Amino acid sequence: MALPLPLPPMSYLPPLGGEGQEALGRRVAVPWRGEVRVGVVVGEGGRPSHALRHALAYLDGAPYLRPEEVLFLEEASRYLFAPLGQVLADFLPPSPELRHRVRLYPGADPKVLPKGLEALTAWQEARGFDPRLLDPLREAGVLEEEVAFKEGRRVLLPLKEAHPDPTLDRVLQALRSMGQAESQAALARAAGVGVGRVRRLLEEGYVGYGEPLASPPPGEPVEPLPLPERPERLNGGRFLERVRLLAGLVAEGDHLVLFPEVSLLERFLRHFPRARPYHGGLPPKEREALFRAPRGLVFATYGGLLLPFTPRSLVVVEEGSESYKLPSGSRAFVPPLAEMRARLLGVPLTYLSLVPAVEVLERPGLTFPVPRPRLLLVDLRRERGHPLTGRALALLKQVEEKGRQAVVLSPRLGYSALLLCADCGYRPNCPDCALPLRYHKEAKALLCHQCGHREPPPPLCPRCGSTLLEPRGPGLEWIQEELKRRLALPVYRYTKEEKDDLGPLLAGKPGVVVGTTALLRGPTLPELALVLLPYADGFLYEADFRAAERYHRLLWALTELRPGRRPLLALQTYTPDHPAHLALLEGSVEAFPWAEKALREALAYPPRVRMVKLEVAHRLEERALEAAFALREALKGVAGEEEVLGPAPAPIPRVKGQHVFHLLLKGSTERLAELLSRLDRRRFRLDPDPHRFVGLLED
DNA sequence: AGCACGCCGACT
DNA sequence: GTCGGCGTGCTC
Secondary structure (H helix, E strand, O other): OOOOOOOOOOEEEEOOOOOOOOOOEEEEEEEOOEEEEEEEOOOOOOOOOOOOOEEEEEEOOOOOOHHHHHHHHHHHHHHHHHHHHHHHHOOOOOOOOOEEEEEEEEOOOOOOOOOOOOHHHEEEEEEOOOOOHHHHHHHHHOOOEEEEEEEEOOEEOOOOOOOOHHHHHHHHHHHHHHHHHOOHHHHHHHHHHOOOHHHHHHHOOOOOEEEEOOOOOOOOOOOOOOOOOOOEEEEEOOOHHHHHHHHHHHOOOOOOEEEEOOHHHHHHHHOOOOOOOEEOOOOOHHHHHHHHOOOOOEEEEEHHHHOOOOOOEEEEEEEOOOOOOOOOOOEHHHHHHHHHHHHHHOOEEEEEOOOOOOHHHOOOOOEEEOOOOOEEEEEEEOOOOOOOOOHHHHHHHHHHOOOOOEEEOOOOOOOOOOOEEEEOOOOOOOOOOOOOOOEOOOOOOHHHHOOOOOEEOOOOOOOOOOOOOEEEEOOOOHHHHHHHHHHOOEEEEEOOOEEOOOOHOOOOOOOOEEOOOHHHOOOOOOEEEEEEOOOOOHHEEEEEOOOOHHHHHHHHHHHHOOOOOEEEEEEOOOOOOHHHHHHHHHHHHHHHHHHHHHHHHOOOOOOOOEEEEEEEEEEHHHHHHHHHHHHHOOOOOOHHHHEEEEEEEEEEEEEEOEEEEEEEEEEEEHHHHHHHHHHHHOOOOOOOOOOOOOOOOOO
């Protein structure tokens, strides 16, 4: 039985009265450290080395997971170097709440009840009793327990068309126009009548309780673009062409389509009336319902991988997206798991994306022609003007004159202005992280974007006393202000945290939006004519080997910000001849990934070998370094020179008051498992497929 | 993960 | 003498 906790499976005896029943894949309630928790049976039999406890109850009539899903969990656990329970925790939808009642077995002597538990001669809700008192009774076998999932939330639904009584009919029609009501009182309020009227309708059978309605799927279907053969990857094309290609791949029968994030899933969903969404944003009931009976065309985020059905095929959309990386738990990167799932189910898998990930390049596939981007490279080594060069301003002026729209993209808030001394080069740092503090003009404060540390800016340079201490670097706020100063256009802001109402823009009014990459997930601007990156290199200067691949993918994604038309993409950059730029000028989505792949081959980076990251962190640098070297030491004689990299300080060596060191291990899954088995897992955190090297791993 | 236990250095 | 951080073992 596996609990959704970072633990390997544990053994229990079947629930009393449940002996001999099929158990594999069923959910069970079990006593766990004094409380009751929900787990899934992942195996049967075995020879226990100690006395086992009884599970309390099966929670489902039929298995919740099939043997196929259990096998997948086992394989994924091996692949991710994570306990099976961790994988379960990552992929299982959250369990509904438990209703747990207890009493003393009717035959038992009430004298066994300790003080305070006398009430247990009758059924009682288990919560409210100290689990530490209940557990001994359970152990002694005198506690009768009843465990089941709580009844789901039920809503009021109309059952008939009309009611002869006009007053009651008004209430009925109110419910019909609402679709459903939370409660009798809610309906009465909405209809402006007393609850008595609603109760009458209920008694007469005109309304009744039922499951909440699923959200209605809108959608204008597209003409499918069928292919003679099913390729393993499909790239390029326009967005709508990829939608049509997908429609061709999943034309009939059961299919599972994975998306990196909900916003992209919904963009596709508009064209697939047949598709059912499955993701964390759905009401739990809806999600649960699909999990219990998955079929048809399912559009899902990563959790869809555990849906207990065998689709005809799997499609992974935008396999290179960073959003496939789970930030916590097993820290899995999803596409390889999708591949594993398809292999175990014996069904084909297709990657569908604009720019192929380096990892999938070698698969047989099709790349469709892409409209050549309109790219303008502004060389910051030659052009004057900061943060906006003369050329950039001229472009913005054009947008203004023509009454169009522009997007100005800043590389995260973290790159907002730095406070720099023009005399001595002094730059204030965060006392807890080894990061320069960012100057936030609106807040008139220096902020650490990593840990949130905040301090007032010094009036003079603390090092040389100069008055020339001022903000430098094109931060989002600075750019926003500069735009407001130079343009008559309204300026909007769009970040993950702060989303201005873009209503006027969506209605076609002119304006400029300043934002982060959150803009890629935002609404489509109908009159978008210009996309400007005032500091394109900011996206490139990140300390990991995938930074360039990400940047290239970002540029291509920007060319699709306004499907159907091609806004001008203007980049202010110190490296105009970067291969990613050349690839766009060439109009090739594949050229850069191929070059990148060759580079990775030469350096023995993924995908040639797997790489895992071990992270050691401590408040004291000495201790962190010591622990990191201890890991290296433990591998001495076991691992070869080329299999271990580091320890090295993390790109940002101090985060949240902790000094961070990394150790990288390279090799096959089996080899890595062997190396990791030599190490004490409590001494480090593991990332089984690192994509970024900045920051601390989350739990 | 979360908890108990024991060790050890630090400090009122 | 006590407190808190840290390593270790364990959960069925």
